[in-house]
Amino acid sequence: MLAGYDTLITTIALGAILAYSFHVVLMAGQLSLGQAGFASLAAYVSTLVVPAEPLFGSLSPVLVGLPVGALVGAGAAFVVGLPVLRLRGVFLAIATIAFGEMVRVAMTNAEWTNGALGVRVDKWVTFDFAWIIVAVLAYLFWRLGPSRVGRAFAAVREDELAAGSMGVNVVRTRMTSFVASGAIAGVYGVLFAYFFGRITPAAFDFSLMMDGLVTAVLGGYLVFFGPVLGSGFLTVVPEIQSALGLDAGWVHPLVTSLLLLAVILFLPGGLSSLLARRRPAPRRVDPDGTDLAGLPPLPEPGTAVAELRALGKSYGAVQAVREIDLEIRSGEILGVIGPNGAGKTTLVNMISGLEPPTSGEGEVLGVALGSNGGAHRFAQAGVSRTFQHSKLFDRLTVLDNVLVGTHVVSRPTYLRRLLWLPSARRDERRARALAWAQLDRVGLAERAHLRPGALSYGDQRRLEIARALAAHPTLLILDEPAAGMNHVEAAELAALIKALADDGITVLLIEHNVRMVLDTCTRLVVMNFGEVIAAGRPREVAADPKVVEAYLGATETGESEYV
Amino acid sequence: MLQQLANGVFAGSIYALFAIGFTLVFGILRHLNLAHAAIFTGGAFVGIELATRFDVPIWLLFPIVAGAGALAGVLLERTAFRPLSGRDDEHFAGLISSVAFGGLLIALLHARYGTEPQSFPSSYFPNRLYEIAGLRVTLMQLVTLGLALVLMLGLAWLVSKTPLGRAMRAVAENPTAAKVVGVNVTRVTAGTYALSSALGSVAGVLLALNLGQANRGLGASIELIGFAVIILGGLGSLWGAMAAGLILGLAEALTVTYFDSTWRGMVAFALLFAVLVIRPKGLFGHVKVREV
Numbered sequence: 001m002l003a004g005y006d007t008l009i010t011t012i013a014l015g016a017i018l019a020y021s022f023h024v025v026l027m028a029g030q031l032s033l034g035q036a037g038f039a040s041l042a043a044y045v046s047t048l049v050v051p052a053e054p055l056f057g058s059l060s061p062v063l064v065g066l067p068v069g070a071l072v073g074a075g076a077a078f079v080v081g082l083p084v085l086r087l088r089g090v091f092l093a094i095a096t097i098a099f100g101e102m103v104r105v106a107m108t109n110a111e112w113t114n115g116a117l118g119v120r121v122d123k124w125v126t127f128d129f130a131w132i133i134v135a136v137l138a139y140l141f142w143r144l145g146p147s148r149v150g151r152a153f154a155a156v157r158e159d160e161l162a163a164g165s166m167g168v169n170v171v172r173t174r175m176t177s178f179v180a181s182g183a184i185a186g187v188y189g190v191l192f193a194y195f196f197g198r199i200t201p202a203a204f205d206f207s208l209m210m211d212g213l214v215t216a217v218l219g220g221y222l223v224f225f226g227p228v229l230g231s232g233f234l235t236v237v238p239e240i241q242s243a244l245g246l247d248a249g250w251v252h253p254l255v256t257s258l259l260l261l262a263v264i265l266f267l268p269g270g271l272s273s274l275l276a277r278r279r280p281a282p283r284r285v286d287p288d289g290t291d292l293a294g295l296p297p298l299p300e301p302g303t304a305v306a307e308l309r310a311l312g313k314s315y316g317a318v319q320a321v322r323e324i325d326l327e328i329r330s331g332e333i334l335g336v337i338g339p340n341g342a343g344k345t346t347l348v349n350m351i352s353g354l355e356p357p358t359s360g361e362g363e364v365l366g367v368a369l370g371s372n373g374g375a376h377r378f379a380q381a382g383v384s385r386t387f388q389h390s391k392l393f394d395r396l397t398v399l400d401n402v403l404v405g406t407h408v409v410s411r412p413t414y415l416r417r418l419l420w421l422p423s424a425r426r427d428e429r430r431a432r433a434l435a436w437a438q439l440d441r442v443g444l445a446e447r448a449h450l451r452p453g454a455l456s457y458g459d460q461r462r463l464e465i466a467r468a469l470a471a472h473p474t475l476l477i478l479d480e481p482a483a484g485m486n487h488v489e490a491a492e493l494a495a496l497i498k499a500l501a502d503d504g505i506t507v508l509l510i511e512h513n514v515r516m517v518l519d520t521c522t523r524l525v526v527m528n529f530g531e532v533i534a535a536g537r538p539r540e541v542a543a544d545p546k547v548v549e550a551y552l553g554a555t556e557t558g559e560s561e562y563v
Numbered sequence: 564m565l566q567q568l569a570n571g572v573f574a575g576s577i578y579a580l581f582a583i584g585f586t587l588v589f590g591i592l593r594h595l596n597l598a599h600a601a602i603f604t605g606g607a608f609v610g611i612e613l614a615t616r617f618d619v620p621i622w623l624l625f626p627i628v629a630g631a632g633a634l635a636g637v638l639l640e641r642t643a644f645r646p647l648s649g650r651d652d653e654h655f656a657g658l659i660s661s662v663a664f665g666g667l668l669i670a671l672l673h674a675r676y677g678t679e680p681q682s683f684p685s686s687y688f689p690n691r692l693y694e695i696a697g698l699r700v701t702l703m704q705l706v707t708l709g710l711a712l713v714l715m716l717g718l719a720w721l722v723s724k725t726p727l728g729r730a731m732r733a734v735a736e737n738p739t740a741a742k743v744v745g746v747n748v749t750r751v752t753a754g755t756y757a758l759s760s761a762l763g764s765v766a767g768v769l770l771a772l773n774l775g776q777a778n779r780g781l782g783a784s785i786e787l788i789g790f791a792v793i794i795l796g797g798l799g800s801l802w803g804a805m806a807a808g809l810i811l812g813l814a815e816a817l818t819v820t821y822f823d824s825t826w827r828g829m830v831a832f833a834l835l836f837a838v839l840v841i842r843p844k845g846l847f848g849h850v851k852v853r854e855v
Contacts, residue, residue, distance in 0.1 A: 031655065083840040089654070090595050094790045095839040098832040101787060105829040206787060210662060217659050250673035257666035264660045265646050394651055 006127050008235060013130035014191060015215055015231030018208070020137045021184035022216035023227050028177035029157030031089060033209045034080060034096030035185035037103035040204035041076050042069035042186030043193040044113055047121050062124040062194040066133075066187055073186020074179045081178045085171070100209060107201035118200030125195035133187065134228060140418070141224035146428060147414040148407065153177060155404045158393035165352060165387075167379030167408035167471060218263055220270020222395070229271050233259075281449040282399050287433035294430070295409060295472050298504040301331030305475050305506050306351060310360035311369070312530075313346050320346040322530045323360070328475065333497060333507045335521035335538065337514065339551050343530040344510045345388055348477050351508070352385045353378035365474055380408050384473030386464040388480050388510075392452040398463055399448040402435040405470030409434065438466040442496065458489045465496070469505075476500065477508045482516055494520045514552065518542060526551060566698055567816045573704045575812020576711035577773070580766035581785055582792035582804045583715055584759035587722075590799025591735040591755050594657050598639055599763050599789065600782030601665030606632050606764025607771035607781050608672050611681045621688060625710065628768045629761040636760025639664050640753050669779055682776040707769050714762060715805050721758075722801065731755060735799070791831040795838055 018035070025032040046065035054060050084095045107113045144150040155163035156173045164170045193199045219230025237259070238252045267273055299305070306328040313321040321343040328334055336344050349355040350362070356370035363369065365381040384405070393401050410431045416424035439445040442462040444455075452460055461481050468476055478497070482490040494516050497507055501522075511517050517524065517538070524541040526534040528550040534541045541547055581603055588596045609631050613619040619627065643660040647653050691702040722728035730751045733741040742748050770785070771777035792811055796803025811831055818830045 031658075087839060090589070091794070091839060093595075093658075094794055095836060097787065097790060098836045098839070101828060101832045102836065105826065105832070109823070109825050206783070214659070214662065248674070249678065250670045253666055253673065254670035257663045257670055261643070261660055261663035261667065264656050264663065268650065268652065268656065 008239065010125065010127040010130045010195060012228075012231050012235045013127065013134045014188065014195065015211070015235060016134050016228045017130075017137060017184065017188045017191065018212040019215035019219060019227030019230055020141070021181045021188060022212045023141065023219075023221050024184065025177050025181045026216055026221035027157060028153040028174060029160075030085075030174055030177055031093040032096045032178060032181060033093050033213065034077075034084075034099040035181060035188075035212055036204040036206070036208045037080075037096075037100035038073040038076050038182040038185035039189030039192065039208075040100075040103050040107060040199075040201065041189070042072040043189035043199045043204070044107060044119065045069070045072045046190045047119050047193055047199065048112065052122060060124045061121070062129070062190065065190040065194065069186035069190030070183040071186070073189065074183040077179045077182025077185075078175070080182075081175050085174050085178060097206065097209065100204070101206065104201045104205055113201065116201060118198055118203075119193075120198050121193055123194060123197040125191050130191060130195070133191065137184065138225055138228060143417045144414060145224060147417050147424075148410055148412050148431075149173075149176070149414045151400065151404050152407065154396055154400070155393055155407075158395060159391045161354065161375070162387070162391035162393065163404070164375035165354065165379055165385055166404050166467065167376050168404070169376045170374070214260060218260060218270055220267075220272035222269055223272040225275075226270055226272045229275070233271060282397070282432075284445070284448075285429060285432040285436050287430075287437050298474055299330045301329075301504070303330040304328070305330050306362065306364040308351075308360070308362035308369075311347075311350065311357050311362050312359035313343075313350060313355065314358050320530055321350070321357075324530075324532055326525065326532070328506060328508065330474070330506050331501065331504065332522045333501050333509060333520055335517040335524045336508065336510045336527060337512070337517055337524065337551060338527035338533075342527040344527055345479060346530075347527070348385065348479055348508065348510060351378075351475075352383050352477055379471060382472075382474035383477065384468040384471040384475070385477035386461070386468050386479055386481060388483070390452075390460050390464050392460060392463060392467075394452055396451075397448065398444060398450050398452065398455070399432075399435055399439070401452060401463060402438050402466050402470045403431055405438070405467040406431040406434050407471070409470075409472045434472075435466075435470055438469045441469060442466045443492075458485045461485065462493075469500070473505060475506045475508060477510075479510045480512060481509070482511055482513045490516050514542075564820065567820045568813060569698045569700060570704075571813040571816030572809060573700075573708055573773075573812070574815065575809040576708045577766055577770050577808075578785065578788055578792050578811055579805045579808025580711045580714060580762060580769065582789045582796070582808050583718060583801055584762040584766070585789050586793040586796065586799055586801065586804040587718070587759045587762075588755055589793065590801070591731050592644075592752060593654060594644055594661075595654070596639070596644075596661050596756075596759070597658060597786075598643065598661040598665035598668065599759070600786035601668040602632060602635050602639070602760045602782075603763045603767035603770075603785065604777065604779060604782035605635060605668055605672065606767030607777035608676060608681060609764070610768035610771060611683055611777060614683050614687050615681075624768065625765055629765050632764025633757035633761040635668070635764070636756035636758070637753050639760065640756035644756075645749075645752070665782075669782075672779055676779075678779075680776045680778040683772065685775075688772060703773055707773060710765070710769065714765065715801075718758070718762065719801055727751070727754060787828075788831055791835040794835050 021035045046068040050061045050065045050068060052061060055064055080099055084092065087095055108116050113119065152163065152168045152173045155166065155168050156170055160170050192203070215230040215234055216227055218233060219226030219228065234256065237255060241251055241255060263270060304327060308324055308326040311321065311324045312319065324347065336347065338344055346355065350357050350369055351364055353375040361369065364378060364383055367377055367381045393404060411427055413424040413427050436445065439448055442465055444459060444462055444466060447455060447459065452463060455463060465478065465481060482493055485493060490513055497509065497520050501507055509517065509521060521538050524536065524538045525532055526541060526547045533550060534544045534547045542552065585596065585599050588594050606628050610624055610628050613624055613627060643664040644657050647656045647660065650656060688703055693700050693702070722731060730741070730746045733746050734748055734751050738748055767781065770781065788811060792804055792807045795810065796807035814830045814834065815827050818827050
């Protein structure tokens with residue numbers, strides 16, 4: 001039945017493989033378009049180094065060529081990625097396009113590639129072989145979804161800053177997706193060579209990149225079978241069209257463009273969103289005794305959590321924070337208040353590793369401020385935070401948002417998931433149990449299946465707290481968590497913060513709701529113009545004339561209204 | 564040698580004219596409009612059609628092509644960008660939808676004109692040659708350079724001095740704030756696309772006039788160079804795009820002189836790659852401080 005359709009079926013497979021090399025970077029939110037360059041390098045190198053006759057009489061050149069191509073593609077991606085991955089968005093896209101074009105021009109001019117005429121090899125790829133590769137890739141991506149690294153990809157795609165603050169090594173995650181993309185592109189290049197029997201530099205040009213990108217997006221990059229669907233669709237449509245007798249050369253590009261436009265406008269998740277089942281509400285997993293046993297104990301009350309000495313931060317001529325000496329001890333709820341622009345957020349950005357200080361020094365849970373490595377090192381050490389403007393992962397469910405939070409307290413599961421090891425299943429179950437426990441803690445368990453956008457403002461703040469708690473933090477930093485909450489919600493939040501402190505978590509709270517700060521905090525620091533102007537017990541600080549003048553304001557009698 | 568440099572300047576002025584439309588949209592709206600090359604090609608074909616079928620004289624040709632380009636730009640914004648505004652993946656989706664729009668346009672040109680290149684009538688523009696300080700330049704090259712300069716300076720004036728330009732700069736700075744203070748963001752967006760596409764289509768007809776003909780691949784051949792120009796100049800910087808267009812034209816001319824012409828493509832991309840890695844804000848751009 002398939003006779004006569006061999007070429008068509010193989011073309012679908014090749015298109016899908018190319019699209020997978022885009023799929024993997026899109027999953028991690030990276031718009032990289034250098035795949036044609038990687039494919040070209042891999043194809044040329046493998047035809048150069050792999051003997052034309054089967055090795056040991058049985059290993060066909062394409063079998064030997066595939067690992068060679070994957071290695072060449074991955075290696076090239078790594079080397080290119082080192083400088084290029086500092087770029088983001090459109091800049092990354094254009095830099096990688098430039099790389100692809102440079103490879104094309106270099107291959108056209110090199111001696112060993114036989115220039116624009118290209119290289120001939122024997123045809124070894126049959127449709128069953130190509131489809132085995134597709135099946136392997138589909139399997140790899142299917143198992144990637146609910147794994148630790150899969151969640152890291154999604155987190156980096158949705159919000160790099162938040163991902164880093166949850167302990168995801170953003171630099172390494174981006175590089176991983178980039179190198180994986182290079183490897184898959186390399187596999188594509190080798191299959192291309194041994195399927196068509198000829199490679200030319202022009203075969204791997206800008207239009208190939210656009211084809212790959214379009215296929216990946218049309219199929220949908222949030223679902224593992226998207227590339228297969230996209231490629232099948234794009235290959236079959238012209239067949240149907242010629243079967244209908246519409247053979248004019250312009251009909252195919254017209255139809256494809258119209259379909260692409262329709263899909264991107266009306267089906268943001270690609271074609272696969274038509275097929276993907278509506279996900280059932282996630283099943284609740286309750287923690288058992290062993291789940292929490294693996295978590296490290298929190299430090300004894302009174303141990304130093306953070307020590308800052310003469311810490312300062314300036315942006316050009318603006319001194320946002322100057323000469324701050326501060327010690328945070330385990331078990332306390334430290335409130336930081338002060339007028340807008342006092343440097344509060346800059347201070348916590350430094351403590352959570354998002355920004356290095358420009359002067360002074362400090363140490364948080366054993367990590368020196370300003371040391372290389374970024375926010376994820378602080379998260380791994382036990383610092384977890386929320387943001388003044390919530391930074392939730394918009395296209396993940398509430399539960400999945402919290403699951404990203406478990407990153408630092410769970411083990412990598414992807415490789416074990418590939419082998420279906422029971423220990424991977426246990427680890428994933430434990431991560432889920434921890435996540436559900438946090439949702440219970442903040443009272444969001446009923447909304448676990450929703451997207452953050454569907455939550456009320458107060459619930460979004462609570463979700464951020466749950467996500468931060470999932471990391472089992474020693475130090476929890478809350479940046480204006482009550483902003484936008486009404487009195488009832490703020491009171492609930494205050495009760496939650498006290499409960500967390502009772503559990504042994506150290507809390508650093510930035511807040512403008514002075515009543516709430518006075519009621520919850522055990523110690524208070526007041527900042528103004530980047531400096532600490534008062535510190536001590538909440539009631540005493542609130543009565544300090546300097547504080548009254550700078551921030552609290554006075555009643556008509558000249559007394560602070562908060563005393 | 565000097566002759567090559569002069570040719571580089573003429574080519575560069577077309578690159579610059581193509582690229583400022585590109586960079587205008589990016590600078591103001593943060594959209595990477597991948598349909599720009601198709602609009603460029605469309606401009607060339609519309610010009611040839613007008614010249615061959617309706618005998619439109621050249622001085623009337625440019626305004627009509629610009630008008631058609633502006634219309635295409637408004638249509639592009641309506642179909643490929645406006646429906647996406649406010650979506651999570653707005654910028655990424657806009658990239659894809661503009662690819663689709665460009666593909667649609669090229670397919671329509673294919674349907675109308677087939678695969679053969681279309682030519683201007685041979686006597687359409689006087690093939691006059693001048694010697695200026697030992698350099699041989701054609702009248703067409705002078706017209707190209709002059710028109711490109713006038714249009715680019717006109718755009719710079721428009722952006723810096725007129726109310727529309729001020730509104731554009733406000734939208735570039737902060738669309739929400741611009742809306743709050745009464746800027747009609749929808750109209751400014753449409754206007755930006757109209758301007759950008761008008762410039763792009765005039766650049767297309769200029770290149771076709773210089774080559775004498777056009778085919779469907781005309782825009783694709785310049786699209787990658789357009790990327791290089793806008794990155795070299797700093798994304799969103801108009802003056803940068805003008806300077807970078809000329810620099811690229813010169814660099815290419817020099818490569819062809821000293822190396823083989825097949826290496827021509829390498830210069831643009833090696834420069835682009837180096838600039839992106841060493842100085843991502845471009846040679847003339849300035850970075851905006853990102854807010855956390």
